[in-house]
Amino acid sequence: HTLFDPAEIIEKNGGRPPLTYQSFVATAGEPPKPVMEKYSELPPIGDTGGYELLPVPKLEELGYGDLSQEYIPPFRGGETEALKRMRESLQDKEWVAKFEKPKGDPSAFLKPATTVLSPYLKFGCLSARYFYHCIQDVYRSTKTHTKPPVSLAGQVSSFVTALVSLF
Numbered sequence: 001h002t003l004f005d006p007a008e009i010i011e012k013n014g015g016r017p018p019l020t021y022q023s024f025v026a027t028a029g030e031p032p033k034p035v036m037e038k039y040s041e042l043p044p045i046g047d048t049g050g051y052e053l054l055p056v057p058k059l060e061e062l063g064y065g066d067l068s069q070e071y072i073p074p075f076r077g078g079e080t081e082a083l084k085r086m087r088e089s090l091q092d093k094e095w096v097a098k099f100e101k102p103k104g105d106p107s108a109f110l111k112p113a114t115t116v117l118s119p120y121l122k123f124g125c126l127s128a129r130y131f132y133h134c135i136q137d138v139y140r141s142t143k144t145h146t147k148p149p150v151s152l153a154g155q156v157s158s159f160v161t162a163l164v165s166l167f
Helices: 007-014 021-028 079-091 093-098 118-122 128-140 152-165
Strands: none
Touching: 007 021, 007 118, 021 152, 079 118, 079 128, 093 128, 128 152
16 A cells, blocks of 8 residues: 555665654655556465365345345445546546645635545555656646645555555
8 A cells, every 4th residue: 555665765765764744755765657557367265275175155144134225325335436537536626736735724615625536545446656656758748737735646645655654
């Protein structure tokens, strides 16, 4: 889930972790481009050690009753949804260029004040590197944009830094 290897950043910074956002950015520099690998098939399972491979059980077999959904949550999971949300957010280039985290309306729901991509980044449905570089592509197409840490790119970096500190 990280843009940078924390041990590498500490090593680059003389064996000490950067103490401010600005020193972190100066030490880290630009994150590498994401590795885009596509697989035509999944790799083999490997040695299962004599375990019997069973099919995925149905919900009813796990003791759940009727699960007809009358309510569909507004935020669905998965990589496909993450990429769709990211593309929709980044389509509005003016919004991306002018994004400033503290100036958003945290109570906005129908049109959220942010991308609402944090859970997708946290659970690995969206590559932080890919998102960061897509933001940079938008910035290159605009005359001006906000700067970190309040910019959208700054928020991605701050989010990932916060995740790293949890581990």
